[in-house]
Amino acid sequence: MKISRQPTPVTIKINQKQLENVKCFKYLGSLLTDDGRCSSEIKSRIAVAKAAFSKKKNLFTSKLDLNLRKKLVKCYIWSIALYGAERWTLRAVDHKHLESFEMWCYRRMEKISWTDYVRNEEVLFRVSEQKSILHEIRKRKANWIGHVLRRNCLLKEVIEGKIDGRIEVTRRRGRRRKKMLDDLGDRRGYYHLKEKALDRIKWRNCFGRGCGPVVLTDY
Numbered sequence: 001m002k003i004s005r006q007p008t009p010v011t012i013k014i015n016q017k018q019l020e021n022v023k024c025f026k027y028l029g030s031l032l033t034d035d036g037r038c039s040s041e042i043k044s045r046i047a048v049a050k051a052a053f054s055k056k057k058n059l060f061t062s063k064l065d066l067n068l069r070k071k072l073v074k075c076y077i078w079s080i081a082l083y084g085a086e087r088w089t090l091r092a093v094d095h096k097h098l099e100s101f102e103m104w105c106y107r108r109m110e111k112i113s114w115t116d117y118v119r120n121e122e123v124l125f126r127v128s129e130q131k132s133i134l135h136e137i138r139k140r141k142a143n144w145i146g147h148v149l150r151r152n153c154l155l156k157e158v159i160e161g162k163i164d165g166r167i168e169v170t171r172r173r174g175r176r177r178k179k180m181l182d183d184l185g186d187r188r189g190y191y192h193l194k195e196k197a198l199d200r201i202k203w204r205n206c207f208g209r210g211c212g213p214v215v216l217t218d219y
Contacts, residue, residue: 009021024040028084031044037091039093041088042094042097045080049077050101060077061111066127073105088137102131103120103123103131106123106129110127146203149197
C-alpha cells in the first residue's frame with residue numbers, strides 16, 4: 001500500500017510473486033488507509049465503541065449515580081473509541097464525528113431520543129458536563145509525544161528524520177496538509193515544542209485538560 005494524496009499502485013515482487021495492492025489494512029488494531037487520513041479509523045472506532053455501549057446499556061442507563069455512570073462511560077467506552085488517538089491528525093469533519101459520538105453517549109445515558117428534539121446544550125446541562133472529548137485526545141497526544149521527545153529512541157529519529165539530497169517536488173495549490181504535531185498548537189515549530197517537553201511540569205501545565213483552544217481545519 002502506498003500512502004499518498006493520489007495513491008497509485010506499487011509493483012513489489014517476492015519470489016516472482018507480486019504483492020497485492022490494497023487501499024486499507026489493519027495493523028495493531030488500527031486501520032491504515034492509502035490516503036493517510038484518519039477518518040476511516042475514527043468511524044471504525046466509534047462504531048466499535050457504540051456496540052460496546054449497547055451491550056452494557058442496562059448498566060449505563062440504570063439508576064446508579066450519574067457521576068458514577070459518567071466515569072464508567074469515559075473509562076470503558078471512550079477508551080475503546082480513542083484507541084490509538086495519539087497518532088490521529090484531526091480535521092474539522094473528524095471533530096464533528098467525535099463530538100457527535102460524545103453527545104450520543106450522553107443522550108443514551110439519559111434515555112433522550114432524537115425525536116424528543118432536545119438540544120445539545122440542554123443535554124449537557126442535564127448531565128452537568130461540557131464537551132471534552134477533543135481535549136481528552138489532545139491531552140493523550142501530548143502525554144505520548146512528550147515521552148517520545150524526552151527519549152533517544154527510533155520513533156524520535158523517525159519524527160526528526162530528513163532525506164538527504166535535493167528532490168524536485170512540484171508544490172500543489174492550496175494549503176499544506178495538517179501534521180500530527182500541529183494539534184498541539186505551537187506555532188514556533190517543532191524544536192521549541194521539543195525544548196518545552198524536557199520540562200515535565202511545564203509540559204503538563206501547557207497541555208493539561210481544557211488548556212488552549214482546539215483548532216478546526218479541513219486539511
